[in-house]
Amino acid sequence: DGYRNTNLYQGGREANQDDYRYQDGNYEGYTPNDGYYRGGDEPAHEEDAQSDVTEGHDEDDEVYEGEYQGIPHPDDIKEKQKQRGPAVDDEYRDRADLMAERMEDEEQLAHQYENIIEECGHGRFQWTLFFVLGLALMADGVEVFVVGFVLPSAEKDMCLSSSNKGMLGLIVYLGMMVGAVLLGGLADKLGRKKCLIISLSINAAFAFLSSFVQGYGFFLFCRLISGLGIGGSLPIVFAYFSEFLSREKRGEHLSWLCMFWMIGGIFASAMAWSIIPHYGWGFSMGTKYHFHSWRVFVLVCALPCIASLVALKFMPESPRFLLEIGKHDEAWMILKQVHDTNMRAKGEPERVFTVSYIKTPKQVDEFIEIQSSTGTWYQRWLVRITTVLKQVWDNVLYCLTAQYRMNTLMLAVVWFTMALSYYGLIVWFPDMIRYLQDEAYEARVKIFDEEEVSHFTFNFTLENQIHRNGEYRNDKFIGMKFKEVRFEDSLFEECYFEDVTSSETFFENCTIISTVFYNTDLYEHKFINCRLINSTFMKEKEGCHLDFEEDNDFLIYLVSFLGSLSVLPGNIISALLMDKVGRIKMIGGSMLISAVCCFFLFFGNSESAMIGWQCLFCGASIAAWNALDVITVELYPTDKRATAFGILNGLCKFGAILGNSIFASFVGITKVVPILLASSALVGGGLLALRLPETREQVLM
Numbered sequence: 001d002g003y004r005n006t007n008l009y010q011g012g013r014e015a016n017q018d019d020y021r022y023q024d025g026n027y028e029g030y031t032p033n034d035g036y037y038r039g040g041d042e043p044a045h046e047e048d049a050q051s052d053v054t055e056g057h058d059e060d061d062e063v064y065e066g067e068y069q070g071i072p073h074p075d076d077i078k079e080k081q082k083q084r085g086p087a088v089d090d091e092y093r094d095r096a097d098l099m100a101e102r103m104e105d106e107e108q109l110a111h112q113y114e115n116i117i118e119e120c121g122h123g124r125f126q127w128t129l130f131f132v133l134g135l136a137l138m139a140d141g142v143e144v145f146v147v148g149f150v151l152p153s154a155e156k157d158m159c160l161s162s163s164n165k166g167m168l169g170l171i172v173y174l175g176m177m178v179g180a181v182l183l184g185g186l187a188d189k190l191g192r193k194k195c196l197i198i199s200l201s202i203n204a205a206f207a208f209l210s211s212f213v214q215g216y217g218f219f220l221f222c223r224l225i226s227g228l229g230i231g232g233s234l235p236i237v238f239a240y241f242s243e244f245l246s247r248e249k250r251g252e253h254l255s256w257l258c259m260f261w262m263i264g265g266i267f268a269s270a271m272a273w274s275i276i277p278h279y280g281w282g283f284s285m286g287t288k289y290h291f292h293s294w295r296v297f298v299l300v301c302a303l304p305c306i307a308s309l310v311a312l313k314f315m316p317e318s319p320r321f322l323l324e325i326g327k328h329d330e331a332w333m334i335l336k337q338v339h340d341t342n343m344r345a346k347g348e349p350e351r352v353f354t355v356s357y358i359k360t361p362k363q364v365d366e367f368i369e370i371q372s373s374t375g376t377w378y379q380r381w382l383v384r385i386t387t388v389l390k391q392v393w394d395n396v397l398y399c400l401t402a403q404y405r406m407n408t409l410m411l412a413v414v415w416f417t418m419a420l421s422y423y424g425l426i427v428w429f430p431d432m433i434r435y436l437q438d439e440a441y442e443a444r445v446k447i448f449d450e451e452e453v454s455h456f457t458f459n460f461t462l463e464n465q466i467h468r469n470g471e472y473r474n475d476k477f478i479g480m481k482f483k484e485v486r487f488e489d490s491l492f493e494e495c496y497f498e499d500v501t502s503s504e505t506f507f508e509n510c511t512i513i514s515t516v517f518y519n520t521d522l523y524e525h526k527f528i529n530c531r532l533i534n535s536t537f538m539k540e541k542e543g544c545h546l547d548f549e550e551d552n553d554f555l556i557y558l559v560s561f562l563g564s565l566s567v568l569p570g571n572i573i574s575a576l577l578m579d580k581v582g583r584i585k586m587i588g589g590s591m592l593i594s595a596v597c598c599f600f601l602f603f604g605n606s607e608s609a610m611i612g613w614q615c616l617f618c619g620a621s622i623a624a625w626n627a628l629d630v631i632t633v634e635l636y637p638t639d640k641r642a643t644a645f646g647i648l649n650g651l652c653k654f655g656a657i658l659g660n661s662i663f664a665s666f667v668g669i670t671k672v673v674p675i676l677l678a679s680s681a682l683v684g685g686g687l688l689a690l691r692l693p694e695t696r697e698q699v700l701m
Contacts (some may be wrong), residue, residue: 083247113700122342132315139305149189150294155290164216176655177654180409181646191317203229232483235649244338328360392420395643404640418591418652428664453472455474463484470487475492481502485505493514505522505528512530519539579696583627595680600616602612623691
C-alpha cells in the first residue's frame with residue numbers, strides 16, 4: 001500500500017535528493033529507465049510509460065515492477081558513486097586524489113607492461129640495444145682512466161705543479177657528479193634517448209676539443225664539461241636498458257652490460273700503452289703549438305662515445321617512458337617493433353602482436369605551453385627551462401618522501417662507502433707501486449765526492465747521481481740531459497752550458513763564476529742557495545719539455561690493464577648468479593669479501609704483491625657494483641628511476657673525490673690508515689646493504 005501512496009513516493013524522492021549529484025546537466029547516480037521517474041528538466045513520456053506499465057499487467061504487477069525498478073537504497077547509490085568516482089574535471093580535483101589515481105594506474109601498467117615485454121620476447125632487438133648502450137658505458141670507463149694516463153706527459157707539456165696535477169685528476173669526477181644528477185633528472189622528463197644523445201654529444205665534443213687546447217685552464221675546463229656529459233650517461237643507460245627487459249632477464253643482462261665498463265678500462269690501458277710512449281706521433285706549429293702523442297691518445301679515447309652516439313640515432317625511445325607521459329600510440333608502435341624484430345629473428349614472422357591497448361597513468365604534471373607571441377624568445381626559453389628544472393627538483397625531493405626515504409638513505413650510504421673504498425684504492429695502488437719504484441731507484445743512486453774536472457766536454461746523459469764538493473773549470477755541457485742529478489757544494493768556473501734539458505735537477509750551495517747558460521731550462525728555482533758571480537743566462541728554453549720517457553710508465557699501464565681484466569671473472573659470476581642469489585646477498589657478500597682482501601694489503605711489500613692484491617680486490621668488488629646498479633633501477637618507479645640513479649651515482653663520484661684525496665695523502669707515510677679506512681667502510685656498507693628490500697621478484701613500477 002505504501003507504494004500506491006503518491007505522497008509517500010514523493011517523500012521518498014525528497015529524502016533521497018542528497019544522493020544525486022548534478023554535473024554537466026545530468027544526474028549522476030541512479031537514472032531509471034522504466035518511465036516512472038526522470039531527473040532533470042525533460043518530461044517523462046507519459047503515454048509510453050502508461051502503455052508499457054498497463055499492457056498485460058494488473059495493478060499488483062505494476063506495484064511489483066515499480067518495486068523492482070524503483071529508486072535504489074541510498075547506501076547502494078553512495079557505493080556506486082564511490083566506485084565510479086565523481087565526473088569532475090581534473091582541474092577541480094584535489095592533487096592527492098589525482099596522485100592516488102595515478103599510482104593505481106601505474107601499478108596496473110607495471111603488471112601489464114611486464115606481460116607485454118614477455119610477449120615481445122628477448123632477442124635481436126635487446127642484443128642490438130645492448131651493444132649500443134654498451135659503447136656508452138665503455139666511454140664512461142675510458143673517461144675514468146684518461147686523465148691518469150696522460151698526467152705524466154701533460155704535466156711536463158703544460159708545466160703543471162703538484163696542485164694543478166691534483167686538480168686535473170679530480171675535475172673529471174666533479175663533472176661526473178654534476179652530470180649524473182642533472183642529466184639523470186632530465187631523462188625522467190625529456191626522455192631516455194634524447195638525454196643520452198645530449199650527454200654523449202657533450203662528452204664527445206669537449207673530449208675532442210681538449211686534445212687540441214694548449215693552456216692548462218682551458219684543458220681543465222674541457223675535461224670538466226666532458227666529465228659532466230659522460231657522468232649523465234650512466235644513470236640513463238641502466239634506466240633505458242632495464243625498460244626493455246623482462247623480470248627474468250633483468251638482473252642477468254644488466255650485469256652483462258656492466259662488462260663494458262671493464263672493456264673501457266682495457267681499451268684505455270691498451271691505447272695508452274701503444275700510443276703515449278711514441279712521442280713522435282704528433283706535430284708542431286711554430287714554438288707555441290705542440291700536438292704530442294698523449295693528445296692523440298685523448299682523441300682515440302673519444303671513439304667509443306662517438307660510435308655509441310651514431311648508433312643511438314637508430315634506436316627508439318623507451319616505450320615505458322612514453323607510457324608514463326601519456327603517449328600511448330608511440331609506445332605501442334615501438335613495442336610492436338620490438339616484438340616483430342624478435343619474432344623475425346626467431347623465424348616466426350607470422351606471430352602477431354596481440355596487444356591492442358595499454359594502460360596509461362593519469363597525467364598530473366602541469367606543462368606550460370607558451371605562445372610564440374608571448375614575450376621575447378629568451379623569456380619563453382627561460383620559462384620552459386625553469387619549469388623543467390623545477391620538475392627535476394620535485395623528483396629529487398620525491399626520492400626523500402616517506403615511501404622511499406629509508407631505501408634512498410641506505411642506498412646512499414652503500415654507494416658512498418663502496419666508492420670511497422674502491423676509487424680510493426685504485427688510485428692508491430699505482431701510487432704505492434710508483435713509490436716502491438722510486439725507493440728502489442733512489443737506492444741505486446751514484447755519489448761522486450770531491451771530483452775535479454777541467455777542459456772537458458759533457459755531451460751525454462747524467463742520471464740518478466749526486467755530485468758533492470766537486471770543482472768544474474773550463475768545462476762545456478752541450479746538448480746533454482740531466483735526470484735526477486744534484487750538485488751540492490760544488491764550484492763551476494768559466495763553464496759553458498748550451499741546449500741543456502733537465503728533470504728533477506738542482507744546484508745546492510754552489511758557487512758559479514763567469515759561466516754562460518745558453519738555451520737551457522736551468523731556471524732560477526733550480527739554483528738553491530747558490531752564489532752566481534758574473535754569470536749570464538741567454539735565450540732560456542720556453543715552456544715545458546718531455547725530456548725522458550719514464551721507465552715505469554709501462555708498468556703503470558700494465559697495472560691498470562690487469563686491474564680491469566681481473567674483474568672479468570667477477571662479472572661473469574655476478575651475471576650468472578644475480579637472479580639466483582639475489583641482489584642483496586650479492587652486494588653484502590661482495591663487499592665483505594672485498595674488505596677481507598684489504599687486510600692482505602698489509603703483506604704487499606713488493607710491486608708484484610701489490611699488483612696481485614689489486615687484481616683480487618677488483619675482482620671481488622665488481623659483483624657489488626653490478627648488484628647496486630640493478631637494485632637501484634628496480635627500487636624506483638619509471639618517472640623517478642633515472643633521477644634516483646643520478647643522485648646516488650653523483651654521491652658515488654663525491655665519494656671517489658674524497659677517496660682519491662685521502663688515500664693519496666698517505667702514500668709513503670703509512671699503509672695502516674688507507675687499509676683500515678677501506679675495510680671498515682666496506683664492512684659497514686655491506687652489513688647495511690643486507691637490510692635493503694630484495695627486488696628479484698619485483699616488476700618495474
